[in-house]
Amino acid sequence: MPLSITTQEILETIRMVQMENLDIRTITMGISLRDCCRTDAKATAQAIYDKVTRTAKNLVPVGEEIERRYGIPIINKRISVTPIALVAESMGLEGYTIVARALDEAAKEVGVNFIGGYSALVHKGMTPGDKALIDSLPEALSTTERVCASVNVATTKAGINMDAVALMGRVVKAAAKASADRDGLACAKLVVFCNVPEDNPFMAGAFHGIGEPECVINVGVSGPGVVLNAVRKDPHCDFGTLASAIKHTAFKITRMGELVGRAASESLGVPFGIVDLSLAPTPAIGDSVADILEAMGLERCGTHGTTAALAMLNDAVKKGGAMASSYVGGLSGAFIPVSEDAGMIAAVEAGALTLDKLEAMTCVCSVGLDMIAVPGDTPAETLSAIIADEAAIGMINRKTTAVRVIPVPGKKVGDHVEFGGLLGHAPVMPVHNFSSSAFIARGGRIPAPLQALNN
Amino acid sequence: MSEKKENRVIVTVLGQDRVGIIASVATIIADAGANILDISQTIMQGEIFSMIMVIDMAVATISYDQLRATLEQKGNELGVQIMAQHEDVFKFMHRI
Numbered sequence: 001m002p003l004s005i006t007t008q009e010i011l012e013t014i015r016m017v018q019m020e021n022l023d024i025r026t027i028t029m030g031i032s033l034r035d036c037c038r039t040d041a042k043a044t045a046q047a048i049y050d051k052v053t054r055t056a057k058n059l060v061p062v063g064e065e066i067e068r069r070y071g072i073p074i075i076n077k078r079i080s081v082t083p084i085a086l087v088a089e090s091m092g093l094e095g096y097t098i099v100a101r102a103l104d105e106a107a108k109e110v111g112v113n114f115i116g117g118y119s120a121l122v123h124k125g126m127t128p129g130d131k132a133l134i135d136s137l138p139e140a141l142s143t144t145e146r147v148c149a150s151v152n153v154a155t156t157k158a159g160i161n162m163d164a165v166a167l168m169g170r171v172v173k174a175a176a177k178a179s180a181d182r183d184g185l186a187c188a189k190l191v192v193f194c195n196v197p198e199d200n201p202f203m204a205g206a207f208h209g210i211g212e213p214e215c216v217i218n219v220g221v222s223g224p225g226v227v228l229n230a231v232r233k234d235p236h237c238d239f240g241t242l243a244s245a246i247k248h249t250a251f252k253i254t255r256m257g258e259l260v261g262r263a264a265s266e267s268l269g270v271p272f273g274i275v276d277l278s279l280a281p282t283p284a285i286g287d288s289v290a291d292i293l294e295a296m297g298l299e300r301c302g303t304h305g306t307t308a309a310l311a312m313l314n315d316a317v318k319k320g321g322a323m324a325s326s327y328v329g330g331l332s333g334a335f336i337p338v339s340e341d342a343g344m345i346a347a348v349e350a351g352a353l354t355l356d357k358l359e360a361m362t363c364v365c366s367v368g369l370d371m372i373a374v375p376g377d378t379p380a381e382t383l384s385a386i387i388a389d390e391a392a393i394g395m396i397n398r399k400t401t402a403v404r405v406i407p408v409p410g411k412k413v414g415d416h417v418e419f420g421g422l423l424g425h426a427p428v429m430p431v432h433n434f435s436s437s438a439f440i441a442r443g444g445r446i447p448a449p450l451q452a453l454n455n
Numbered sequence: 456m457s458e459k460k461e462n463r464v465i466v467t468v469l470g471q472d473r474v475g476i477i478a479s480v481a482t483i484i485a486d487a488g489a490n491i492l493d494i495s496q497t498i499m500q501g502e503i504f505s506m507i508m509v510i511d512m513a514v515a516t517i518s519y520d521q522l523r524a525t526l527e528q529k530g531n532e533l534g535v536q537i538m539a540q541h542e543d544v545f546k547f548m549h550r551i
Contacts (some may be wrong), residue, residue, distance in 0.1 A: 007497070007551055011467075014467060014538065069519065070543070071540035
């Protein structure tokens with residue numbers, strides 16, 4: 001029987017995995033907790049713990065079996081759940097913390113490193129339950145290890161809830177203070193969104209949306225290293241040729257996600273949701289989105305031309321990826337988290353990449369100002385204003401944007417913060433010192449934008 | 456859908472060339488009761504040994520995990536890298 005695949009193709013796949021850090025970044029099981037609402041917090045927490053541990057019992061073993069079968073590393077197995085504000089609405093502040101601990105325990109029991117969905121959707125307004133969840137965030141995130149939280153403060157159809165934006169500035173600050181002994185690590189588990197997707201498999205912003213089934217498997221692929229190699233192959237080709245090379249590579253990467261998603265879905269007896277096409281970097285050398293932009297011909301990521309390079313990369317990845325999977329969803333764009341990308345860190349340290357340029361970059365890629373360390377004395381209103389700017393970009397451009405900033409207690413511009421593992425390390429970046437407090441103090445809601453007259 | 460029943464595994468060996476690599480790997484596969492369907496072997500750039508085997512595990516007497524572990528161990532002994540991966544991973548990436 002002849003080889004149905006050529007030697008070159010087999011070696012190409014092996015090279016991608018062994019030398020270019022191709023991996024499946026995450027298999028995320030979405031679990032609905034809508035049937036876990038009980039009359040008191042303890043009973044609700046118990047129901048949540050029982051359901052998560054029962055439903056996700058086989059997630060990690062199945063993930064490991066698939067890794068062995070295909071020889072492709074699956075870095076993370078994770079869980080996303082129904083936004084907790086919907087499940088624990090009536091629990092009050094103390095009740096929420098009990099629920100957060102139950103989620104943490106459940107995650108530990110089944111062996112997943114993060115559980116997302118400690119979330120509230122407040123783009124138009126807040127219920128008492130939403131408010132209690134948001135108020136509980138500093139304690140919930142600083143006293144648990146694996147719980148990830150997100151709050152959606154804006155959508156294109158509702159506008160920006162500026163009361164929530166103002167509140168989140170204070171909450172981010174309080175979360176940093178509550179985890180001051182770990183350089184504000186709690187903030188690394190908190191994302192403030194505009195237009196949040198309901199099927200995102202990536203942390204910290206994953207949750208199991210209200211339109212989702214009882215249980216679902218979503219897959220996030222990775223592969224900046226593979227794309228980097230494809231870009232480096234022909235340093236002088238024109239953009240049409242370059243886009244084509246990136247598309248081909250993205251197709252191959254995404255096929256791995258599709259294969260793993262289907263296999264996991266079949267083994268677990270759970271429907272396959274989506275493949276998220278995002279190019280997700282890691283702190284490992286050669287697994288960087290910034291390196292790709294530099295390989296396109298920029299001396300440093302962050303200089304003039306970076307936005308154009310990123311726009312082209314992002315679009316080519318989507319075009320290639322969309323052809324490779326039956327269902328694409330989640331965030332599906334290049335990530336630019338500073339602390340998780342060695343090239344971004346180097347660009348910041350070289351003075352090439354600033355917060356303002358990162359903000360511009362978020363106009364053309366997923367997902368926002370991500371994993372950025374700022375000085376510990378940054379006022380809450382300034383954090384709120386940063387959130388408002390990102391939300392405005394998302395709202396007007398009908399895309400997801402987010403903010404995950406860490407105002408590191410006691411640290412100043414130029415200091416360095418170590419978060420460890422996939423969260424990486426980051427230089428503390430400067431913010432503008434001019435105040436935004438009168439703007440944030442206005443409160444209310446920025447109205448939804450026109451969907452016509454697009455200029 | 457008949458492809459589903461097949462249980463074909465691609466074994467790849469990469470490393471410094473030396474005497475007896477093919478024999479050692481083939482012996483392990485024979486002992487496992489797996490059938491070698493195809494072999495392709497070259498020396499890349501004059502020194503890197505590269506061998507790709509397609510094997511059928513439909514009637515194998517040991518599990519895929521056991522075979523994989525045995526091959527890996529042999530790879531360590533021989534100072535080469537031996538990988539076993541289900542054929543689907545290559546089909547999925549390179550064939551539509």
